[in-house]
Amino acid sequence: MPELRNGRNTRVLASDVIVKIVSFFLIGMAVLAMFGKLRYPGQKRLQSAKCPSCGRYRIGKGPCPCQKGKG
Secondary structure, three states: OOEOOOOOEOOOOHHHHHHHHHHHHHHHHHHHHHHHOOOOOOHHHHHHOEOOOOOOEOOOOOOOHHHHOOO
16 A cells, blocks of 8 residues: 555545535535525515516516506
């Protein structure tokens, strides 16, 4: 078995590498999930920009297209 001067083995088992890769992947997914749970500023303003009857986003100050045909 090849060894370094400090006495450590230079060969790494494949299972050790796989365990490290899987653990880093899971930690990364957990961090992304935490960032996904954050509420961003302006969230209420985006919700108020939706039409209450059809749920589409209103663009501009005019009425929603679903209400134009009713009037």
